[in-house]
Amino acid sequence: MSEWTRDRRRDAHRSQHDERCRRSGPSQWSHCRKRGIDGSLRANREAEGCDRENGRHTDNSYRHSDNRHSSFTTPESAGPVSRCGRQADWGSQVEDDEMRRGVHRDMQRYRRRILGAEVTQRERKTSSGSSGSCDSREGENIETDEAVLLRRQKQINYGKNTLAYDRYIKEVPKHMRQPGVHPKTPNKFRKYSRRSWDQQIKLWKVKLHAWDPPTEDGRDNLLDNIEELGLDDVMDIELDFPTLSDSQNAPAALSTHSLSLEGEDCLGTPVKIQKTETTAESDTV
Amino acid sequence: MENSTEDYRIQSFDLDTQVLLKTALKDPSAVNLEKVSNIIVDQSLKDQVFSKEAGRICYTIVQAEAKQSNGNVFRRNLLNRLQQEFKSREETRARSLQEWVCYVTFICNIFDYLKVNNMPMVALVHPVYDCLMRLAQPDALMNEEEVDCLVLQLHRIGEQLEKVNGPRMDELFFLLRDGFLLQEGLTSMARLLLLEILEFRAGGWMLSSTAHKYYYSEIAD
Numbered sequence: 001m002s003e004w005t006r007d008r009r010r011d012a013h014r015s016q017h018d019e020r021c022r023r024s025g026p027s028q029w030s031h032c033r034k035r036g037i038d039g040s041l042r043a044n045r046e047a048e049g050c051d052r053e054n055g056r057h058t059d060n061s062y063r064h065s066d067n068r069h070s071s072f073t074t075p076e077s078a079g080p081v082s083r084c085g086r087q088a089d090w091g092s093q094v095e096d097d098e099m100r101r102g103v104h105r106d107m108q109r110y111r112r113r114i115l116g117a118e119v120t121q122r123e124r125k126t127s128s129g130s131s132g133s134c135d136s137r138e139g140e141n142i143e144t145d146e147a148v149l150l151r152r153q154k155q156i157n158y159g160k161n162t163l164a165y166d167r168y169i170k171e172v173p174k175h176m177r178q179p180g181v182h183p184k185t186p187n188k189f190r191k192y193s194r195r196s197w198d199q200q201i202k203l204w205k206v207k208l209h210a211w212d213p214p215t216e217d218g219r220d221n222l223l224d225n226i227e228e229l230g231l232d233d234v235m236d237i238e239l240d241f242p243t244l245s246d247s248q249n250a251p252a253a254l255s256t257h258s259l260s261l262e263g264e265d266c267l268g269t270p271v272k273i274q275k276t277e278t279t280a281e282s283d284t285v
Numbered sequence: 286m287e288n289s290t291e292d293y294r295i296q297s298f299d300l301d302t303q304v305l306l307k308t309a310l311k312d313p314s315a316v317n318l319e320k321v322s323n324i325i326v327d328q329s330l331k332d333q334v335f336s337k338e339a340g341r342i343c344y345t346i347v348q349a350e351a352k353q354s355n356g357n358v359f360r361r362n363l364l365n366r367l368q369q370e371f372k373s374r375e376e377t378r379a380r381s382l383q384e385w386v387c388y389v390t391f392i393c394n395i396f397d398y399l400k401v402n403n404m405p406m407v408a409l410v411h412p413v414y415d416c417l418m419r420l421a422q423p424d425a426l427m428n429e430e431e432v433d434c435l436v437l438q439l440h441r442i443g444e445q446l447e448k449v450n451g452p453r454m455d456e457l458f459f460l461l462r463d464g465f466l467l468q469e470g471l472t473s474m475a476r477l478l479l480l481e482i483l484e485f486r487a488g489g490w491m492l493s494s495t496a497h498k499y500y501y502s503e504i505a506d
Contacts, residue, residue, distance in 0.1 A: 090368045091361035093408035098401045105402070161355065 096150075099157075103149045103188075110189050111142065142189050152188040152197060159185075159205045168211040183207035293342040297332050298324075306342065309359075313350040318359040321346065326366045329391040330384050336391040340398030347399060360399070364408070367392055371412050374419070386434045389416045393438040397445070405449055413438075413446065414453045421460040426468055432475045436482045444490040458486060 143149060159165060172182055186200040293310075295303050302324060309321045325343060329336040343363060350356045370377065370388055378385035393416075396409045419425060420435040447454040464471070465479040481500050485492055492500065 090364035090406075090408045090412075091357075094360070094364055094401060094406050095357060097407050101402045101404070 099150060099153055100146070103146070103153050107142070107144070107149070107189065114142070141191050143191050149188055152186075152201075155198075155201045156185060156188065159201065159208060162208065163213050164208045164211040167213060168208060171211065292338070293345075294335050294338045295342065297335055298328065309346050310342070310349060312353070313346060313356070313359065314354055318346070318350065318356075319362045322359050322362040322366060326363065326370070326391075330370070330387050333383070333387055333390070336387040337394060339391055340394035340396075343395060344398040363395070364406075367395065367409075368412075371416075374416070378419075382428060382430055386430050389420065389434055389438065392416060393442055397442050405445055407449075410446070410449050411453075413442070414450065414457065417457055418453075418460065421457055421464060423464065423468055426464045426475060426479075427470060429472055429475055432478050436478045439482050440485065443486060447486075447490075454486075458483070 143152075168183070177184065183204050186197065186204055192200070293306070295306050298306065305316060305321065305324070309316045309318065322343075325339055329339045343359075347360045347363075350359050371392070374385065374388060377388060392409065393413060396405055396413050399406060417435060417438060420431050425431040425435075443454070461479055461483060465476060465483065471479075477500070481492075481496075484496050488496070
């Protein structure tokens, strides 16, 4: 984002708060905001008016934060909301604040857990296995970028805010979970590329669909969707590939109503079907 | 801790509404939470007694909804209504002092009760200060209702407010000192209230026993 654009946006933003911004003078505001919301001391930043919604991200040199804030999503929005159109309503502000605190609290807990694990590892003097995925090395490798953590937390919240997840955690207590079989929430504190993370989330949500509530007449969503798409005849055909019989992938694939499967053209593209969790795939092959 | 329904002061509502509120407290998903929040806000703007304690019932409903369905509908709607009323507060004040005073009492009560992770809601800090600053303006100090409201809120949430934003509290108290010293036409009651709150804050948000005797001994008798 260019300096000019950023400044212009900041000014527009600031004038929104004109009413409240009767106080000027960086010294007064920086005195207020030496501490973050969670109480921890922050490095001295140049205070710029009453940019409360941004909290601490008001420093000139902290350009990165402006870029990140432009991708700040809210529960209602489908994707990134531009800064100027960002929610100024109190409801959203409080929710965002709550999530931010939650993430910070989680991070402290996670750090404590990791440090505990590291100490135990050292005491046992066992060498760690695969690199990067072993907890004992995570102390140095935690994701700490707040914007990233918040974005990830929101994605996790979407997945957890489903009937499927509710049913899943009721049915399978944590200690009974078998790796590979039971979906596991991706760890937001691990370093992953954006693509890797998004894919993990996608796969996790696909797996969760196995716990979708049955429909009223007792049949599962899978069969309903097949009929809705007029695929009865198709389903009678002997199928070679694993996709449609794979319980994990099928629900996600066929629950996208925008899928238009015509004849045999689409039957040979299991990979593409697997990807279409929420996007239309009308031009399959 | 279970609050008996009396604590919520819902007696001023008609019976149907009382039932609705009681249901909201126990089983939030069974009611239209947006409607419930509007009912509560509307009543708070009319009923001084209720506006002083409405925070409690709001808090319970928020907790109940979060626990039952991890939802936020009630709180979100409540806050957005508060925000709407905040935007039009000057008109409200011009139209009805009573309604304005009720609004300030209500938003301060919400600030007091509705915490997020045991911290006050950051989004409300400046609006609350704005309201109190308005009450400390010369034209407002002339009305005992407004002065009374101002000191009541400071008694209840002053300490918390100062903790989250000290400089604005300082700013507010500059106005109060000025008002006490310089404002002509203040009633003696208004001046008494102002003096008391000045001493109250100076004493670390409490009155020494001698000061308490000075201001309140007649009430005890």
